[in-house]
Amino acid sequence: MTTSSGSSWALRIRCDCPGDGAVAGRPLRHDDALRRWAQAAGLTVVAQASQNRPPIGRAMRDAFAGATKREHAVLVARAAERSRDRANGSGA
DSSP: OOOOOOOOOOOOOEEOOOOOOEEEEEEEEEHHHHHHHHTTTTTEEEEEEEEEOOOSHHHHHHHTTTTOHHHHHEEEHHHHHHHHHHHHTTOO
């Protein structure tokens, strides 16, 4: 896969996060959690898009009272490949 900037590194993993959740009555931000998990696995978030969604069900409404619930699409790649391509001047 070649990116629009001409970079030759391919996105190795695509992870769709269906949306923020709730754990023990508190919001769980999937995009933040995925960023931490990716870093721990030697991956890096390359691109992300999010959109607001209404919380459905009482537990979600309670957990997100006064906060925005979002759905996400997140693309990650191996961090070493992205670093290598940036060093070669071909990274995004």
